[in-house]
Amino acid sequence: MPEPITRDEVAHLARLARLECTDAELDTFAGQLEVILGSVARVAEVVADDIPPTSHSVPLTNVFREDVVRPSLDRDEVLAAAPAAEDGRFEVPRMLDEAP
Amino acid sequence: MTAELVDYAEAVTAWEPVIGLETHVELGTRTKMFCGCPTAFGAEPNTQTCPVCLGLPGALPVLNGQAVRSTVLIGLALHCDIAAWCRFARKNYFYPDMPKNFQISQYDEPICTDGYLDVDVEGEIVRVEIERVHMEEDTGKSLHVGGATGRIHGATHSLVDYNRAGIPLVEIVTRPVEAGPNAPAVAKAYVEQLAELLRTLDVSDVRLEQGSLRCDVNTSLRRPGDAYGTRTETKNVNSYRSVERAVRFEVSRQAGLLEQGTRIRQETRHFHEDTGTTSPGRSKEEATDYRYFPEPDLVPIAFPVDVVEELRASLPETPAVRRARLRDAYGWSDLELEEMTNAGVLDLVVSTVELGAAAPAARALWQNEVAKAANEQGVEASSLPVSPTDVARLLALVADGTLTAALSRQALAGVLAGEGDVDAVVAARGLAVVSDDGALRTAVYDVIAAQPDTAAKVRGGNMGAVGPLIGAVMKATGGKADAAKVRSLLVEVLT
Numbered sequence: 001m002p003e004p005i006t007r008d009e010v011a012h013l014a015r016l017a018r019l020e021c022t023d024a025e026l027d028t029f030a031g032q033l034e035v036i037l038g039s040v041a042r043v044a045e046v047v048a049d050d051i052p053p054t055s056h057s058v059p060l061t062n063v064f065r066e067d068v069v070r071p072s073l074d075r076d077e078v079l080a081a082a083p084a085a086e087d088g089r090f091e092v093p094r095m096l097d098e099a100p
Numbered sequence: 101m102t103a104e105l106v107d108y109a110e111a112v113t114a115w116e117p118v119i120g121l122e123t124h125v126e127l128g129t130r131t132k133m134f135c136g137c138p139t140a141f142g143a144e145p146n147t148q149t150c151p152v153c154l155g156l157p158g159a160l161p162v163l164n165g166q167a168v169r170s171t172v173l174i175g176l177a178l179h180c181d182i183a184a185w186c187r188f189a190r191k192n193y194f195y196p197d198m199p200k201n202f203q204i205s206q207y208d209e210p211i212c213t214d215g216y217l218d219v220d221v222e223g224e225i226v227r228v229e230i231e232r233v234h235m236e237e238d239t240g241k242s243l244h245v246g247g248a249t250g251r252i253h254g255a256t257h258s259l260v261d262y263n264r265a266g267i268p269l270v271e272i273v274t275r276p277v278e279a280g281p282n283a284p285a286v287a288k289a290y291v292e293q294l295a296e297l298l299r300t301l302d303v304s305d306v307r308l309e310q311g312s313l314r315c316d317v318n319t320s321l322r323r324p325g326d327a328y329g330t331r332t333e334t335k336n337v338n339s340y341r342s343v344e345r346a347v348r349f350e351v352s353r354q355a356g357l358l359e360q361g362t363r364i365r366q367e368t369r370h371f372h373e374d375t376g377t378t379s380p381g382r383s384k385e386e387a388t389d390y391r392y393f394p395e396p397d398l399v400p401i402a403f404p405v406d407v408v409e410e411l412r413a414s415l416p417e418t419p420a421v422r423r424a425r426l427r428d429a430y431g432w433s434d435l436e437l438e439e440m441t442n443a444g445v446l447d448l449v450v451s452t453v454e455l456g457a458a459a460p461a462a463r464a465l466w467q468n469e470v471a472k473a474a475n476e477q478g479v480e481a482s483s484l485p486v487s488p489t490d491v492a493r494l495l496a497l498v499a500d501g502t503l504t505a506a507l508s509r510q511a512l513a514g515v516l517a518g519e520g521d522v523d524a525v526v527a528a529r530g531l532a533v534v535s536d537d538g539a540l541r542t543a544v545y546d547v548i549a550a551q552p553d554t555a556a557k558v559r560g561g562n563m564g565a566v567g568p569l570i571g572a573v574m575k576a577t578g579g580k581a582d583a584a585k586v587r588s589l590l591v592e593v594l595t
Contacts, residue, residue, distance in 0.1 A: 016389055018194050055187060055394035061402040064165030067129050070136030075146050078154065088145040089243065089259035092196040 005033050103356035108348050109281075111321075111355035117283035118328055119347055120318035121228075121290055123272045126238060126311070127170045128304045132266035133237045134161030134204065134398075139268075141310055145261035153237075153266035155200030160397050167235065167268035168211070169411065170303040172403055174270055175212025175233045176412050177301055185402045186211050188235070188395040196260050197239035207392040210234035211401065217297070220420065221282060221289045223434070228290050229275040240265040276318075276328060283319075283351065288344040291315055295340075296419045296441065308338055315343055319350035321358060329354075330364040334378050336371045346371045349378055426450065430459035436467075443471035445481045451488035457495040465491055469512055486515050493522040506579055507531045534580045540573075543581070544589050547572045558594045566590055 010030045014021045021029065075088060084091035132139060135152035151159035172182055189207035212233035219226045241264050246256030272294065279286040295306045295313055306313045315338075320331035332354070334346045349371075354364055368381035417425070423437050430453060432440070440446040445466040452462040466481070470491070474481040494511055497503040503511060503526070514525030526532055534540055547569055548555045557565035566587060573586045 016192075016391065056396065056399055058399065060399040061185070062404070063163065063399050064168065065131075065136070065162040067131050067164055067166035068136060069131050069138045070150070072137045072148050072150050073154075075144070075149075078146060078149055086245075086259055088147075089261050090146070090196070092242075092258050092260055094255055095196065095242065095244070095258050 005030055005037060103353075103360045103362060105349075105352040106355035106359060108352050111351050112281035112283075114323070115321040115351070115355050115358065116278065116280060116324050117347065117351050118276045118278055118320050118322060118331075119283050119287050120276050120331070121272075121274045121287060121343075122316040122318070122333075123291065123294060124238075124314040124316075125174075125270045125272065125298055125304045125306065126313075127167050127268040127270060128302070128312075129164055129166050129170065129268050131164055133164050133167055133235070133268040134266055137266065141312075143263055145263060148263040149265070153199075154262060155198070161204065163398055163401075164268060168401060168403065169407070170268075170301075171211055171233060171235050171270050172408060173301055173303060173411050173415070174272070174298065175215065176408070177297055177415055177418065178212070178215035178217055178230045178233065178272070180212035180215030180230060180233055182403060182408050183209065183211050183213065183401075184405075185209075185400055187400045188398045189392045190395050191236075192391045193389075196258065197242055198265065199240070199262060203237060203239065204395055204398070205236035206234035211403070217290065217294060218420065219286065219290045219293050221286050226277075226279065226286055226289075228277050228286075231273045231275045233270060233272050236269050236271060238264050238267040238269045276320075284344040284347040287317060287347045288340050291343050292340050293419065300416050300419055300422075308340070311338075314338070317343060317346050317350075319347055319354065320364070321351065321354045329358075330366050332364065332367055332369050332378075334369045334371050335381065338371075338373065342371055342373060345376045346378065349376055353378070432459065432463060436463060440467060443467055443481060444474075445471050448482060448488055448491075452491045452495075455488055455492035457492045458499070461495050461498075462491065465495065465512075469509065470516075473516055484516060485518050486512065490515050490522050497522070497526070501582065502526075502532050504533055504579075504582055507533065510579075530578075531580065533582050534577050540577070540581060540585065540589060543573050543576045544586070544593060547576060548590075548593065555594060558590070563591075566594075 007026050007030050010026050010033065011021070014026070014029075079085040079088070079090070082090050126139075129139060131137060132148075132153055135150050137148045137150050137153055140148070152161055175182055186206065186209035188204050189209075190202045191205045191207070192202045194201055210232040213231070215230035215233070217228050217230060219228050240260045240262040243259040243261070244255035245259060247254030274290070277283075277286060277290075291313075295308075298304050298313070299306050304312055308314075317334045317337055318331045319334065320329040322329045332350060334350060337343050337346045350369070357364060365380075369378040370381050371378050419441075423434070426432060426437060426446075427434065430450075437446065440449055440463060443466075448470075449459075449462050449466045452466065453459050470484060470486055471481050474484055477484075490512075494503070494508050494515075497511075498505065498508050510529065511522055511525050511531050514520070514529055515522060519525045519528060534543075551569065551572065554565050554568055558569065569590050570583055570586050573590070574581055574583060
């Protein structure tokens with residue numbers, strides 16, 4: 001069995017996902033995630049080395065598109081769906097940090 | 101933590117720099133990586149977007165086949181192995197430059213691995229090993245409002261343009277290069293020669309100033325024989341010269357810290373073009389924080405082996421091989437070849453020579469006259485209205501004595517001004533050398549009559565006095581006489 005998931009790890013994941021959790025919620029989620037990870041670990045037990053992990057359920061490769069331009073959306077229509085816009089651009093709250 | 105900078109030359113006597121380069125290249129495809137939006141540079145903000153590159157719910161990406169071919173071509177030119185099978189991955193993070201809240205990239209399965217680029221550093225070949233070449237999508241462009249000069253600090257809000265989001269991007273990552281004291285020059289030469297290679301492959305327009313080639317420079321120091329030290333990653337390095345300066349500065353800065361016993365923080369740093377210094381960005385996030393997982397909306401790539409071989413066979417002559425061939429064939433030096441390359445006239449000069457012009461003259465005319473004119477106008481030499489055919493004709497007219505060097509410059513100016521081809525300009529401007537002996541003799545006699553004192557000096561054996569007379573004859577003929585012929589006529593008449 002893998003290491004049990006800790007409350008700190010849940011808090012870290014919540015921060016990465018920009019979710020605000022109360023202390024009580026962190027405890028609840030730690031317990032629930034533990035159950036989920038435990039179930040996945042049981043699947044891992046029966047997987048032999050010759051079975052590769054599945055990332056796609058359809059056995060397809062090389063789906064390519066021709067490099068041909070298709071019309072873009074109308075900008076006014078696009079920006080109308082944004083909470084705020086200025087100078088033809090999406091307006092977003094102050095960024096707190098440099099880009100990743 | 102700050103410390104005194106250590107002089108570069110002194111720093112490298114005690115410390116060995118190790119560098120690594122991560123270069124991002126925007127591919128020159130017509131459309132984005134995962135949708136059919138155009139990729140033209142300089143369009144009005146947010147006019148090249150669609151549900152896919154805006155990350156609207158339910159939109160599904162479809163991979164641009166040409167982008168994959170271009171990436172494989174880059175990998176092959178860098179002597180990489182091409183993966184038999186690979187996938188895209190999602191890099192998850194929250195930042196407004198990607199509207200999806202993730203970037204589609206490649207993580208543990210890059211399409212090209214284990215290659216190298218042999219870099220010519222001042223005549224010495226340094227092999228830079230390539231760890232990987234992978235595909236990803238570019239991010240949007242942010243404009244920070246309310247702070248000083250567009251800086252993120254102090255901004256009240258930001259404005260985002262998603263035209264660039266989704267443009268195919270290839271990241272080329274080197275292994276650590278133990279470049280020694282020459283590290284700054286190696287870094288610069290690598291990026292320059294990589295850019296030249298990419299241009300030869302015709303996969304990108306490779307314009308640093310437009311951001312289609314961007315470079316992150318990793319630098320660390322170690323005592324000789326020790327394991328690699330902690331590295332910093334310098335971003336915002338936007339010119340070849342900056343690559344060199346960024347490495348140089350980081351070596352001086354890190355040596356200062358290490359010598360006072362301070363450990364180097366692994367962090368992202370920003371290069372400042374104006375001061376040549378770097379300043380800290382934020383501490384690097386752990387890779388696990390990006391929660392990479394295989395991209396479920398794109399099927400794996402098993403790039404066909406026959407197409408790989410077809411691409412391999414189509415690889416053009418590499419810039420290094422071409423340089424060697426031209427050096428041997430036309431006698432240009434490495435420096436001359438480099439100057440022609442930098443001036444963007446090498447192909448034009450070669451075409452001119454192939455049309456029959458002498459190699460040294462063709463080089464000189466393109467380099468000294470046309471490239472200079474292009475530079476003054478702030479455009480590429482190739483976009484000026486002068487062709488190799490024009491230059492070859494011009495040089496032929498000089499060679500057969502129809503034009504003097506001075507007249508040929510006037511003819512070139514006419515061609516550059518759009519007055520027509522060389523023969524048309526020569527005819528329209530009446531530029532041909534006065535070869536009519538009678539007309540020239542008349543001009544000579546006129547000048548002697550007008551300047552009897554000077555003429556007397558020449559008669560008295562003062563040959564230095566012949567110069568002003570030649571000048572006067574040239575003036576009288578509108579610069580269309582051959583100066584050597586004028587001199588011999590004057591000497592003949594006066595002595």
